[in-house]
Amino acid sequence: MRAVPAPKVWVTGLTVGAIAAVAVLAVKADEGTKPTAAPRPSASASASAHPSASPTKSTPAAVPDDSGTGRRIVYSLAEKRVWLVDASDAAQRTFPVWPGTVSPDPGTYKVDVRRDATTGSDGVQIEHIIYFASKSGLSIAFSNAVDGSSPPAVASGAQTSGIRMAKPDGSALWTFGETGTSVVVVA
Numbered sequence: 802m803r804a805v806p807a808p809k810v811w812v813t814g815l816t817v818g819a820i821a822a823v824a825v826l827a828v829k830a831d832e833g834t835k836p837t838a839a840p841r842p843s844a845s846a847s848a849s850a851h852p853s854a855s856p857t858k859s860t861p862a863a864v865p866d867d868s869g870t871g872r873r874i875v876y877s878l879a880e881k882r883v884w885l886v887d888a889s890d891a892a893q894r895t896f897p898v899w900p901g902t903v904s905p906d907p908g909t910y911k912v913d914v915r916r917d918a919t920t921g922s923d924g925v926q927i928e929h930i931i932y933f934a935s936k937s938g939l940s941i942a943f944s945n946a947v948d949g950s951s952p953p954a955v956a957s958g959a960q961t962s963g964i965r966m967a968k969p970d971g972s973a974l975w976t977f978g979e980t981g982t983s984v985v986v987v988a
Contacts, residue, residue, distance in 0.1 A: 862880065862882060862884075862895055863892075864884050864886055864890070864892050864895075865877055865880075865884075865987045867987055868884075868886070868985045868987050869909065869983070869985045870890055871886075871888055871890070871983070872886065872887055872888045872982070872983070873886050873982065873983040873984065873985050874886070874912075874933075874943075874974070874977065874978055874982060874983065874984045874985070875984075875985045875987065876898075876905075876943075876964070876984060876985070876986045876987070877987050877988075878900070878904055878907070878986065878987065878988055879987075879988055880897075881897055881898055881899070881900055882895060882896065882897050882898065883895065883896055883898055883943070883964075883966065883970070883974065885973065885974065885977045885978075893977070894970070894973050894977075896966060896967065896970040896973075897966075898943070898964050898965060898966045898970075899951055899952050899964070899965040899966070900964050901941075901952075901960075901961035901962045901963045901964060901965075902959065902960050902961050902962075903936055903937050903939050903941070903960050903961065903962045904936070904941075904986075905933075905934040905936055905941045905986045906934075906936065906986070907986050907987055907988050908985075908986055909983055909984070909985050909986075910933040910934045910983070910984040910985075910986065911933065911981055911982065911983060911984065912931050912932070912933050912978050912979065912980050912981060912982045912984060913932055913933060913980065914931075914932040914980075915930065915931055915932070915975075915978070915979075915980060916930040916932075917929075917930075918930070918947065921944065921946075921952075921961075921963055922961055922962075922963070923952060923953055923961060923963075925946050925947075925948075925950070925952065925953070926946065926947040926948070927944040927945065927946055927947060927963070927965075928944065928945060928946075928947050928971065928975075929943070929944055929945055929971040929972060929974065929975035930942050930943070930944040931943045931944070931974060931975065931978045933984040934984070934986070935962075936962070937960065937962075939960060939961075939962035940962060941962045941963075941964070942962070942963060942964065943963075943964045943965075943966065943971070943974055943978070944963050944964070944965060944966075944971060945965060945966050945967065945968045945970065945971025945972075946965065946968070947968075949967065949968040951965065952965050
């Protein structure tokens, strides 16, 4: 005949089993979703996407040689980039932009009108609008979307002349680009 274990041993076995089950569940729960760093985009992906972080956090691109001298805003059509250049010809900030379908011709312009906010031709609320040129009957201006979004895709054949940028860059340009500030557009 076999001895039946005392109830105390049986309860201890259940307790150990319960603790083991809880430990397994805790480990499984810990394996759940966790915040992780996003993978770095490839060079081709970053060329087509607008970075959220300003490139000034890394080595900024050099101010184009053919952009004049003195305090100015430099806009490169080819690089889709703006530089805010101080009186000593040093870039204070540089950042990428989203150009519209109508671009200004290369040359030197002046900031002539500034508007706090309005609605863009694409229906997006924009702010920090700095007008400096016109072409094809359209006024060309720098701006940023109030909500920080990039411009929506443009319908085929539509003409837009806004040059959009990320919200922090729009704020910096607004502070820098007073009425009368030179804007140099390079190819």
